[in-house]
Amino acid sequence: MIKKIIYTTSLLSVLIHGQAQIKWPAVTPVTKPWTRWWWLGSAVDPKNLTANMQQYAEVGLGGLEITPIYGVAGYENKFVDYLSPQWMQLLTHTLNEAKRLNMQIDMATGSGWPFGGGPLIGDADACKDFVYKTWAVKAGETIKEPIAFEQQPYLNAIGNTLADLKNTFPNTSTAPAILKEAQQIKDADKLVEPVYANKNLQALAIDQLKYKKNLPLQVIMAYGDNNQTIDLTSKVDRSGKLTWTAPAGNWTVYALFMGWHGKMVERAAPGAEGNAIDHFSEAAIKKYLSRFDTAFVGNDLSHLRGFFNDSYEVDDARGQSNYTPGFFDEFKRRRGYDLKLYLPQLLAKQRDETSLRVLFDYRQTMADLLLEKFTVPWHNWAQAKGKIVRNQSHGSPANILDCYGVVDIPETEGTELLRFKFAASAAHILNKQLASAEAATWLNEHFKSNLGDVKNVIDKYFIGGVNHIVYHGTSYSPMNDPWPGWLFYAAVHFQPIHPFWKDFGTLNNYVTRCQSFLQSGKPDNDILLYFPFSDHNSEPGRDLLHHYDGMKGFEQTDFNKVAEDMLQKGYAFDFISDKQLEKVTAIGSLLHTPGGNYRTIVLANTKYLPLATLEKLVTLAKYGAKIIVYKNMPGGVPGFGQLETRQKHFTDITATLKFVSEGALQKATVGKGAFIKGEDLSALLTAASVNAEPMYGLGLQCIRRNISGGHYYFISNASTTAVSKWVPLNRKAASAILFDPMQEQSGIARTRIVNGVTEVFVQLQPGESCVLQTSNTILKGNAYRYYTPAGTASEIKGKWTLRFMIGGPDLPKTTTLTRLGSWTDVPEPMVKEFSGTAQYSIEFPKPAGTAPAYVLDLGKVAWSAEVVLNGKNLGTLLGPVYRVTIPASLLKADNELYINVTNGMTNRILDLEKQGVAWKKFYNVNFPSRLAENRGADGVFTAAKWEYETSGLLGPVTIAPLK
Template identity: 50%
Template sequence: MLCATGVADAQVKWPAITQTNKPWTRWWWEGSAVNKSDLTTVMQQYAKAGLGGLEIVPIYGVKGTEKQWLNFLSPEWMQMLDHTLGEGKKLNLGIDMANGTGWPFGGPWIHEDNAAKTINYKTYTLTEGQTLHEKIFFQQEPLLRFAGQDKVKMEDVKNPVYSNTNLQALALDQIKFPGSFPATLVMAYSNDGQQINLTDKLNTAGDLNWTAPKGSWTIYALFQSLHGKMVERAAPGGEGYAMDHFSLKAIDHYLGKFDESFKGHDLSSLRAFFNDSYEVDDATGQASWTPDFLSEFQKRRGYDLRNYLPALFGKDKEELNSRVIYDYRLTVNDLIYENYTKAWHTWSAQKGKLVRNQAHGSPANILDLYSAIDIPETEGTELLRFKVASSAGNVTGKPLISSESATWLDEHFVSTLGDVKQAIDNYFVGGINHVFYHGLNYSPAKAPFPGWLFYASVHFQPANPFWNDFSTLNNYIAHCQSFLQNSTPDNDVLLYYPFTDIISKTGGALLKHFDAIDKEFKGTGFKENAETMIDHGYAFDYISDKQLLNLRNEGNELLTGKSKYKTIILPNAKLIPLETWQQLMKLASQGATILVYKGLPEDVPGMEKLAERQADYKQSIASLHFINDGNVQKASIGNGQFIIGNDVLQLLDYARIRKETLANDSLSYIRKKNETGSLYFIANKATKAYEGWINLATNASNAVLYNAMTEKAGIARTRQNSDGTLSAYVQMQKGESLLLQTASQTLTGNQYEYFKAAGDAVVINGSWKLHFVEGGPVLPKDVIIQQLQSWTNLPGEEVKKFSGTASYTTNFAKPKGTAKKWSLDLGAVRDNAEVFLNGKKIATLIGPVFSVVIDANALQQKNTLQIKVANTMANRIIDMEKNHENYKVFYNINFPARKATNKGADGLFTAENWSPLPSGLLSNVTLIPMAVLR
């Protein structure tokens, strides 16, 4: 393999495909209503389609199948897991499983003591000589949130919630039973700064036996209660409260259920356990407390939070409020990191398993949470969001970084393989190298069309007409990941993640959650710097305080994990932990360059030993002597330097950080490295084709181009630049991608072929036989057409209702001319096509451009062209909706609309008002003579 071995005489060839190179998928077991026979059948289909692995996630059930449900982790359920693991071995399908059902972690064995909790407070005022006549109780109002279609009332639910036997039907998201809660802490604060703990003065009836001494007093009473969050989308046997993610006792209890169920079962072929994001607080209120929080706080922060409740709740001076809320949130961060994430990872490692985790949404530094597990996983559509998971993986040397991919692309039933490919390319650019589709439902053979479905909008099901061509997309992803997984990051910049600034902000709720960069870091120098660097071709990763402490110098470079970096950017951070600053000073003194956007941090956060830490920080800052140097200010320290400037591009230029100018050409990219040289994945996200020379910010002699979709590969046209870098010539259709591998040694093998049009397009005229191959609800009759158009425009109703595959066949004479190559252009296609010429398959095309270059030798004097086109599921669904055929038969969240305009009277998705979507070949098919560029 050229890109991995570096052998000079290696021929240009593709790496072998492994199980992990292939895309994997989330695999929902609805109601866990699985059986061995159907499991074997569907897994064979998945393997044949080119999937590499499956992630089992039990989920809510299908109506009418209740007798088939298996309770999660029951002996019967474990038998199905055993069978699945066995079939996975036979079929070379890897298996992961969620450490729960739905999300977040929780279940019927989580009772009040281990469930997520919240803290409430009330205040009372007294002056000298007064006593409180009001009873101190917190009256909790009833709260009920549910996701099912049947309206649920509070009186329908028994207390405790885990005593209910119909939780699938209830589909609860959150519940708080009404009642009075006693205070767990009562503190009095005087106007002259005194604090008195009055908890022992409170009796069980809620009476406070205390007379206020001299001064004015404010009494704070804290009330701990259940947050009430339930496991969302829970499977049978998995319904119940979400666990307390701050408590080591809770996670030990939670995982103990798995220990008990796993006894006597061979899990050796199970690869990893998985968690589908934090999502505890996508509810009313926040899970903001744990029973031993006050003692944990004092142990970690060095002072008693009881003395600062007014500041905790934003009622003291602004600076004090900021410092106390920072310490509170930092303690929450520590508890999630240690008592949940690391404890779960330790448990999994003891079983010889990996952990895949979606940390986003947590009220903690998610860079550190991602670092604490084996495979960080992201989701969504934001490139800056992807980079949180990939940065953590890059900085800590993790070989795999995964993505929950293509969850919501468009409305139900209309997303195409081409749409998915564009989404996947964006993940690759964001540093992802281990794709998981979202997703695939187990659906038994007897299930009528469209089968069992999940409520996300892209349905990777065998019932989907694109399934026959699914292997083409999977093969593309496998080829890409065979390179991306066998290379290491090649980013130059570490962008400091200003977690401290965010968790020091006052106002709003107690907790800050970290998910989308656009939301949490809006208006910050961090977001501004990140966007600027992406737009101008600078390669970077984020870095946290904890990760930064593990950096070490190698001359002027910074080492961490398997990566080397050239510089760190402080993005106008206002606050910085003292130990972080001291590490930056140490790194700079040993040779590092620290870039400072706009200004140095103003202060250190938190309360513990504040005066001492502030003095140390000010003294350290004072030791830096900045001088003007053009547009920047520079301070030398030891072998390194700090550089301050108001323009991040000027800072990067001053520090001589390389940039990739291909970003200016509307090309998206990621640069990595391997033993041979630099590896680029390049995607053309523009609306038109790109052709020309791209300059690469890497020293090399030559390069190889790989087109993972067409499997075309060869030595690229290159030229050496005066600075030792390389330029390569590329041709890319819109939506197309290339892998480019540089090398310093002489390469042998095929030259990459470039083409240009050498004449006018020749329309393939004549009649076409249209034959409907497979699909439904019925196969329309064959028809001869003279003009290519959407088959939904043809006479009759059957063609308008049809979802499936149709074959277009025509005969044509070899066009005149001496061209050695021809581009066969299918024009507009809805939605993917297999192309056969003279009985031989030449391509599967998924768009957005539907053309393929063929050798003139493949053309005979008389030719037969067959094009099999598959549309989406939509037209058949439209017909079902109009006939009121009910396929939305799911408990819990049944089938929501992606767009409000597609919501029916029942609140569910409907396509009843849609017109049939265009399907098939919509325009002329042409042959264009091509010349090879020399």
């Protein structure tokens, strides 16, 4: 085939059109990365707050999220009760310092997690569950035993064990006594009620607590073998005596009681310990938030940006919080029938269709309540104060897309791209500028993650639609605290005492530059992939409620298969819920949402579809939309209420869709649009005029955003192969600008059109990324500099001077190397345990011949490297490829090369372990390991069995000419 190639932007056209300024977007505190800022024990003071914040600002952090948490042993006299007047003074000081440093502040609306709980939350507002009893009764019989249920005591604490104390707190006077007293409480019977009346709650670290008590009866129903039902609730007196004799037939009696789930605020700060709230009760959230209203009076919070909520995390304890007072009335109002008449179906061990439909209605009601009685009131409360909210909706029994949809900044976490897309989709569809991420949580075991690892996961967040990074995280630590200071129990540790802090600014500048593009413009995705919430909520499960978090629960579904397939092939898509679909309109063949336009909606072999959703899809098709049906049309409506009427209407509508074969596909024309059905996803998308980004076939990944007159592309090379080739785009352009956000280089890209497809020349090493700004018109400016090899590489050999610059526990003496390798292998004292930065220096002659530039390749490095040539800083390299381009003008006849290599915390931590130094000194969870093999006999993390970690410049270091 003959290719028609048109070069639209070349060096010649640049010279013809002259020069123009190529602009990077403006930098703001929000374009910079943020970090979660743990206040351990809230034992903070103004002097150290200021000192900490100055360190954070200096490395390019734009904002902090304050999350108070459990305390540090030995600092009990510095603990500050949460939301006390003193605590508010410290918050005010922090806000003033943030303003001075041009930073912004969010605060968690609570301490630890789950959101909501503490001293104000008594039985009425605490999270609930239900239990039940059944009796089989024949005609003429009565139930003689009291209708009662005694909740048995249960205590689950996650604090330190008494056996740990001597090793954990050898140098403190108060902590062992406090913890010893706490450890004597082995069960709930030894705790007074309410829980916040107990002493030493920091030491107790209670995760879940149930007191021994009689539970209030909610309803008692009799079900006969001829489908009779009798409500017996009014026939039970205060003593539990039931006055009822069974009429003719065989009867099963169900008595349902309201219990207390017992979940406590986990990892709570001093003064914040207590019951978790009932997330299905608006009265509970209002009661909880009233504590903030009281604390805020008289304090200036004008520089507080907003409030944060971590993921649901109520049901990570034993059992589920699955009930709330007034539930039966809410159910009847929402579902149109009385659930009390169907308790046998709701609680059935073996599920039939009716039982599953009743179960669906129960789950849908709980989902509605979480959204409407918790998330919405919280957002309204913040909005009334002029603040925004950032919310992690995942992990809850609600439709997480809808919960993400009603907040200002949806936030995700983890490492899976499809998980990210739930938060990002809500932001994209509903026109929210920001989608955030709790970033880099538990990437690896403690002290094992480097900045290159963090960059890798951040690039995945960007590809997944995130544009507001919040690191997880940074602990406030007094400046004079012995190394390693105060640490949170989960890695990665973004602490100023971490050796990689020296190079942290390089990563932060990269994130800032990327986010300055990704926060601009509008999302540009083509496909709305319908989220089959009703399908999963109609499936049986181990527990009554399903919880939603990414693709959990959908692993074996076509919904997951289609999403993975589109992700791998480069189709740009977002997830959409039934509620969000209500906001979609059709403008010709385009689907318009508040956040932008899409080309089609995909139903991935969906089984159940709410009637309103089917009606909406048909309406959209009538106006021109193309609706893709992968495999099969939905067969009916979910749920039990008014089933016959709803199902008939559903069937009548689907009967009007007359599918006609068109090759391998089937098409049902509806007005100006159509439903298109088939089993070949690519063919279906082609029929809907949707194409993938072809660069995915080259091993690249990308995300697009619409801007005036063109697009922004963020492109990542997540493969292990370098790319240096023409990259085709799915959007047409006349020219483009390439931005290298790591090296802060930019220029007009080489662009051409091949058979109508725009192609841009891109060079990316594995792990590298770039931003591409395309334009519908010819752009002017300096050309982007591309380089290709012009000869063989030669190794820089000779005597290297190794000088240890900063770090500890001590600085080893300077030495000379004739061969590069890990500094832990150098035969000098203190090198193995050294964590910090060491400088490798050498002199070398200019390579023979001439070239416009050279590439310096450092080979292997552990972990990061700053390169200085003849006094000129060429940048800091984070890996996995350690290469830097040297303009020929920087080379002299004889050259001085300095490579400053920084390792991690591992070796110094290992040294502390070998010495038996007590650095793990934290209440509550103290310091758990991520991996079981790193857990000591006391259950706490240990590095004692580790080997010293390879560190330094491993090489070989080579230099090669470029052209």
